[in-house]
Amino acid sequence: MEFIFENLKSFAGAGLTLTLFFIALVYLMIKLPKGPKKTALVWFSIFSLAIFFCPLWILYAKFREDAEILYRILWMIPMGAVIVTAMVEFVSSLDKNKETAAVIVMVALIIISGKYVYANRQFKPAENEYHVPQTVVDICDEIIVPGREIRACFPIEMVQYVRQYTALVCQPYGRSTLLYGAYGENYSVIGKLLEAEVYDAKKLSEELRAADTPYFIVSSDKKFTENMSNYDYYYVTNIDGYDIYLDNNAYIGIDFINHR
């Protein structure tokens, strides 16, 4: 049963929204007369909770690795609708002259018990309609070769955006390499090499070449053990503080000089 409660905890998080829901459920159970409204809001919620707390999920968790998403069973309950219905019923049960104050208290209750979604640091003003950092867009536009795919190694902070903007740019390592070291040696090693304070130019160029990666994009502040050109990766240009290197031995399908 422990993992069921862990799921509940991960769903409930740090706020008191779930507490508010249980209070609302009890209130509606007492307040609402028998009928479709009570069946849908109260009994259906209890049915869904019973499914969520069903001990049979223990068996499921034994055979499956994704038992941590069990909390999604709670999505069956229109939790917001239940809480807010209870609030509306409560406000309506008061004298008319108390309505405004009661509504303000209800809004305050929602605010206090919850957490403001837009206070999340993951929200940032969009730099473009793609919701991808403009630097990533500019770099991709610079290296894309019409009609074919090209592989480029981006800094760790950019990997999750590149292929959202264009699938014509492939990568030697991606989010899954960072999350759980996927894809086997060549692909994972590069991700590891980029975690170093000072980049090992020799090793990096060898691994990039082994993973068929002609482009290497790196922050201009990054330090290398040697110049990348010693290993045939030549500086092409700088975009928004990121240097672009190109493998001199790679054939990218067109005359690079004319292309630029």
Place this chain on the structure above:
Amino acid sequence: MTFAKALILLVGLFLMPFFLGLLPTKKNMSVKITWAAGFLLEWAIVYVCFLPCIIMNFHFSVAAKASVIGCSVLSLIGIAVALLEKRFKEIFTVKRNRLSKREIVYLGIFLAVVLFQLYKTIFFAYEDGDDAFYVATSQIADSSDTMYRLDAYIGIPVEVNYRYALAPFPMWVALLARVSKVNVATIAHSVVAPVLILVTYVIYAEISKLIFENDNKKRYLFLMLLSVFFMFENVSTSTQGTFLLTRARQGKEALANVILPFLFLTLFRIIKENLEISFKDWLLLITTCTAAALSSLLGNILAPLMILALFIYMIVKKQKLKSLIVLGSTVLPSIFAVLLYVKY
């Protein structure tokens, strides 16, 4: 975005869902909920067209063409059915209700909050790691014409991961990008996300009608509080509110905030209508289960579980065996999807 592209998106996201929605909805249902129901049918069509193509390794274009043809044909049938039912006259009859001061305040705040949420969704980027998979999967389908055969993160050929391929919601996003010729990332983040937020509120507005019937003051207060509630439901990354305002472009979000609430609405309505399941109800339920299969694998469990609740209620209320069989048959798409998952 040029005018032509905007027009195509307007048709794909507003006009076509409305025409499609005319098929599984009843005569007395509002324009807004007809539009929302159309999304479910559009997703069901996309699921039916794309799934065999994914399994048989057909090109994305083949499935895309089949979906466009399917949606267009069913839209025309929807229009024809509505004409036969003489629905358009009712739809375009404007009902004017005089609102009280308080109703205007509640409705005004609600609309302002929703506008604020749409503004935040369009002009603010939410950094969600899962987009690196879902949006890239749509991007690959659109540009390489293959489905689930290339790794989303790095682009190397891979074996199909059926955990994701059997719930191909990203293909719907890719389809919108293909027909409108707009970048997939734009479609996902700046077009689909705000539209799905609107669909969610339309569904809850309809739920509020069932709860409070004609009491507009209560309904608008409900909607006002609900819109605030969603903004403050960010107690964890797992709640419906958080998904709605941060990830309204992923299949999981569509399941949590469109498909399951719509199913709740339908079941609630059936209970209110004395447990009578008409052909249109049956069509709506089967469409919902198919749309759930497109959105997420878990949809194949959650949608039938919700229908099971009604099934049990109908047994308690001693309904006829025929009605139970009719209701039971609506989960067939989910059973089919689960069997496919077991096979692959």
